[in-house]
Amino acid sequence: MMIFPVFNLGPRDAVLLIAISVMLVLTVVFHWSAWELLFAAVAVIVAFVAGGMKPNKKNVLAFLKNSSDSGKTR
Numbered sequence: 200m201m202i203f204p205v206f207n208l209g210p211r212d213a214v215l216l217i218a219i220s221v222m223l224v225l226t227v228v229f230h231w232s233a234w235e236l237l238f239a240a241v242a243v244i245v246a247f248v249a250g251g252m253k254p255n256k257k258n259v260l261a262f263l264k265n266s267s268d269s270g271k272t273r
Contacts, residue, residue: 211251218243
């Protein structure tokens with residue numbers, strides 16, 4: 200479902216735009232510097248991108264199982 204069909208934005212993009220606009224309002228109201236706005240925007244964008252990443256299918260803890268089996272005698 201597209202919220203803004205003219206701009207081809209989906210719901211995730213709309214949430215990102217709302218978060219950025221809230222930070223812009225906070226910058227104006229609380230007199231943040233441009234650096235503070237930039238750092239906050241980068242943090243939100245990094246969280247946005249990380250939230251969209253798919254988990255890795257590899258078994259990350261497999262090496263623990265293999266290392267514990269190496270001490271056993273067969």
